[in-house]
Amino acid sequence: MREQSEDLEDAFLSPYALRSRESRGRAHPIDPCDVRTEFQRDRDRILHSKAFRRLKGKTQVFLAPLGDHYRTRLTHTLEVSQIARTIARGLRLNEDLTEAIALSHDLGHTPFGHAGEGVLARYHPDGFRHDEQSLRVVDFLENEGTGLNLTYETRDGISAHSKGKGPIAPSGAATRSCEGVVVRYADVIAYLNHDIEDALRAEVLDSKDLPAEPLRVLGSSRGERIGTMVTSVIIASQGRGTVTMSSDVLAASEALKGFMYERVYPAESLLAEVRKAMGILEALMEYYVANPADLPPFYADIAEAQGAHRAACDYVAGMTDRFALDLYTERFIPKVIGYS
Numbered sequence: 001m002r003e004q005s006e007d008l009e010d011a012f013l014s015p016y017a018l019r020s021r022e023s024r025g026r027a028h029p030i031d032p033c034d035v036r037t038e039f040q041r042d043r044d045r046i047l048h049s050k051a052f053r054r055l056k057g058k059t060q061v062f063l064a065p066l067g068d069h070y071r072t073r074l075t076h077t078l079e080v081s082q083i084a085r086t087i088a089r090g091l092r093l094n095e096d097l098t099e100a101i102a103l104s105h106d107l108g109h110t111p112f113g114h115a116g117e118g119v120l121a122r123y124h125p126d127g128f129r130h131d132e133q134s135l136r137v138v139d140f141l142e143n144e145g146t147g148l149n150l151t152y153e154t155r156d157g158i159s160a161h162s163k164g165k166g167p168i169a170p171s172g173a174a175t176r177s178c179e180g181v182v183v184r185y186a187d188v189i190a191y192l193n194h195d196i197e198d199a200l201r202a203e204v205l206d207s208k209d210l211p212a213e214p215l216r217v218l219g220s221s222r223g224e225r226i227g228t229m230v231t232s233v234i235i236a237s238q239g240r241g242t243v244t245m246s247s248d249v250l251a252a253s254e255a256l257k258g259f260m261y262e263r264v265y266p267a268e269s270l271l272a273e274v275r276k277a278m279g280i281l282e283a284l285m286e287y288y289v290a291n292p293a294d295l296p297p298f299y300a301d302i303a304e305a306q307g308a309h310r311a312a313c314d315y316v317a318g319m320t321d322r323f324a325l326d327l328y329t330e331r332f333i334p335k336v337i338g339y340s
């Protein structure tokens with residue numbers, strides 16, 4: 001059955017797609033599966049990982065406990081995966097590889113969204129970046145030090161991930177797979193649109209404040225805008241060895257992104273609740289950097305081998321919002337017993 005799937009890839013995929021038969025393989029070679037291709041296996045390994053399940057408890061932008069309808073890191077990831085697969089199928093790229101990259105692209109995210117990432121970056125001498133941490137999760141942290149042993153191509157795609165404020169179109173894309181770049185675009189398409197919706201829900205933004213010109217190009221509803229952006233990537237990239245977006249839609253998307261970085265993301269990080277969340281991570285980081293022996297054994301071993309900052313970052317970055325909150329309460333809030 002695997003061979004049948006590989007034959008289908010050969011018959012259907014574009015010349016620019018990566019074929020699972022041509023994978024450069026894994027750091028630790030394993031026997032081929034009877035049923036699934038190598039990239040399908042990567043996708044399944046990611047889906048079954050603990051780090052993937054923890055995404056449900058991690059904030060995307062708006063603190064997850066505030067309301068049931070806000071995106072979490074998990075629903076963001078699923079939206080990215082859906083958008084990326086649509087583009088990949090439209091371009092006859094490898095949909096399984098695209099899905100594997102999409103499902104793992106945010107595994108390294110901290111609790112409490114980018115506010116949390118900022119805290120960890122201050123505590124580690126080399127900084128902290130969630131995209132680098134995603135690779136560390138799949139290479140090492142998952143399964144207590146053995147990682148997921150993914151293929152070269154999925155790992156490469158994770159490191160092609162978008163870099164926050166930087167330009168949407170990737171630089172140096174020639175060295176990256178088309179599948180990796182598709183996920184990069186899908187990530188931006190997903191977050192720009194769902195963050196607008198969540199910002200409206202949180203009343204951080206009023207719909208009449210949205211910039212008129214980008215919306216004229218992209219559409220007035222979330223569905224229209226996603227449709228415009230996805231179609232633009234497919235049409236602009238068809239028959240080419242690179243994945244790109246048409247220049248008018250790219251310019252409008254950049255303008256919308258600039259607006260979000262100017263108006264919504266700073267406003268969100270100034271909210272009192274977000275400051276409290278950052279205080280929780282600061283206290284945990286400070287505590288574990290000073291007391292690495294109190295880390296769970298796996299992380300205490302990392303502290304021995306790679307330093308307390310690294311171990312504290314690994315431990316805290318992996319937490320869900322709830323876990324960080326509970327651990328903070330346990331460590332720093334006195335239990336008042338028999339006091340009335």
Ligand code: MG
Pocket residue numbers: 076080105106187
């Ligand atoms: Mg993302």
